[in-house]
Structures are given as structure tokens and as C-alpha cells.
Amino acid sequence: MYNPRHFEESRPEVLRALVREHPFGALVVAAPEGFEVNHLPWQLVEGPGGATCLRGHVARANPIWRLASEPVPAVAIFRGAAGYVSPSAYASKAEHGRVVPTWNYQVVHAHGLLRAIDDAAWLREFVSALTARFEAERSPAWQVGDAPADYVEAQLRGIVGLELAVSRLEGKWKLGQNRSQADRDSMAAALEAEGGAAAELGATVREVPRSEPPR
Numbered sequence: 444m445y446n447p448r449h450f451e452e453s454r455p456e457v458l459r460a461l462v463r464e465h466p467f468g469a470l471v472v473a474a475p476e477g478f479e480v481n482h483l484p485w486q487l488v489e490g491p492g493g494a495t496c497l498r499g500h501v502a503r504a505n506p507i508w509r510l511a512s513e514p515v516p517a518v519a520i521f522r523g524a525a526g527y528v529s530p531s532a533y534a535s536k537a538e539h540g541r542v543v544p545t546w547n548y549q550v551v552h553a554h555g556l557l558r559a560i561d562d563a564a565w566l567r568e569f570v571s572a573l574t575a576r577f578e579a580e581r582s583p584a585w586q587v588g589d590a591p592a593d594y595v596e597a598q599l600r601g602i603v604g605l606e607l608a609v610s611r612l613e614g615k616w617k618l619g620q621n622r623s624q625a626d627r628d629s630m631a632a633a634l635e636a637e638g639g640a641a642a643e644l645g646a647t648v649r650e651v652p653r654s655e656p657p658r
Contacts, residue, residue: 444552444613449621449654452614455493458551459612461523462487462497468521470499470605472510472557479507483605485519486573497553497607498569508559508603517557519607523549524647526640532633534625545619547644552613560604567595569604618647620654627653 452458462468462485472479486498497519501508511517525548533542560566571587578584587595619627627648634645 444550444615446613446615447621450615450617452549452616454614455495455612458614459487459489459495461549461551461614462521462553465521465523468497468519468553470507470517470519470557470607472507472515472517474506474510479510481505481507484573484577485521485607486569486576495553495609495612496555497609498573499605499607500566500569500602501605503601503603505603508561508605511557511559511605514556514558514608517555517607519553521551521553523551524640524644525549526634526644528619528630528634532630533622534629535623547618547648549616549618549647550614553607553609554611554613555607555609557605557607560606562604563596563599566599566602566604570599570602616651618644618651620651622653624653 466485466487467482468485470479470481470483481501483499483501488496488498490496525546528545528547530536530542530544536542567587574585574587578586590598619630622630631645631648634641634648636642637645
């Protein structure tokens with residue numbers, strides 16, 4: 444990924460936090476005919492010494508898991524706040540007009556070795572944990588055990604687990620850090636005024652300090 448120094452985010456705890464907050468990621472694996480790309484929710488698991496893995500699952504009919512019958516290189520891509528920025532959002536537009544549209548965003552690339560896991564006990568534990576994560580704020584919270592046992596067993600036979608042993612996390616926070624503070628303030632205010640996803644992007648811009656690009 445092209446990643447100028449002033450947009451680079453390398454703090455592991457920040458990168459992992461984005462994955463937790465935006466767990467729906469795109470998985471990319473090289474295949475003989477090109478690339479297999481799938482979109483799925485992931486569970487981030489931290490082990491001893493800061494080791495990280497990502498766990499997910501796909502339908503048994505999905506060919507991607509067969510590519511990982513033995514560990515294969517893969518990357519999972521996660522996106523945080525993102526959106527269009529109009530030139531009108533910049534204070535400098537009124538000063539000299541030398542501004543153009545852009546797209547600001549946060550992304551994390553998780554690189555590592557992917558393996559398929561075709562094991563009923565592992566899958567049950569995984570889907571139970573994944574369900575608990577997304578049901579945590581619901582009342583009542585649905586649990587895997589709420590469904591009939593024979594139905595759950597049939598569903599488990601229809602999926603295969605995936606585990607990505609993460610060797611490298613790469614982050615890019617393109618949030619106008621290379622612009623003047625006046626432009627960043629006016630941009631954040633304009634995005635917040637739009638509401639919705641744009642407001643989330645505006646708040647994120649305010650959280651990240653300005654940095655001078657290398658000359």
C-alpha cells in the first residue's frame with residue numbers, strides 16, 4: 444500500500460482497535476486464476492506477547508477455504524471512517540482557490556498466513572464467541588444454544604473456519620494531516636455539519652494531529 448509517512452499509523456493498539464470497531468473485512472488470497480476476495484466479519488484474538496490472529500468462517504461451498512488447506516499468504520482489509528471532502532470545506536479556498544476534492548479514510552491491512560479449520564468443536568466455540576460479541580448490547584441477547592441442537596449441528600456442517608495468523612499490521616490514516624491547521628479545522632466542521640458517516644469522519648480528523656510532510 445502506498446503510504447506516505449505523514450499518513451502512516453503504526454501503533455499496534457490503534458490498529459487493533461480499528462479492527463475491533465470495524466470487524467467486517469475483505470479477505471484477499473491469491474488463486475491460480477487470479478485472486479479470491481471475500482467479505483466477512485472477523486474475531487480479533489490477542490495471544491501471549493502481543494501475537495494476533497483473526498478468525499472467521501465461510502460457507503463450505505465457498506472455494507476460498509480449499510486454497511488454505513495448507514497455510515497460504517493472505518491479507519484482510521478493514522476500513523474505518525471514510526468519505527468525500529469537497530474543496531469548499533477548506534478555509535484556504537477563500538484565500539487562493541488552489542484546492543481540489545479528495546477522499547479521506549482510515550484503513551488497516553492485516554498480513555499473514557491463512558489456514559482453513561474444518562473442526563466442529565472449534566467452529567462451535569468460534570461462532571459462539573462471535574455471536575456473543577455482536578449480541579452483547581442486545582436484550583435479550585441471542586445465544587447459539589437458543590436454537591435446536593440438531594439445527595445448529597446441521598449449520599456447523601455447512602461452514603468452514605478460517606484463521607489468519609497476523610504477521611504484520613499496516614495502517615493508513617489519510618485525514619488531511621499535511622494541510623494547514625485552519626484547513627483541518629474548517630474541514631472537520633464541514634464534515635460534522637453533514638451528519639451521518641461524514642460527521643464520524645470529521646470527528647476522526649479532529650482526533651489526529653497535523654504533521655508536516657517530508658520535503
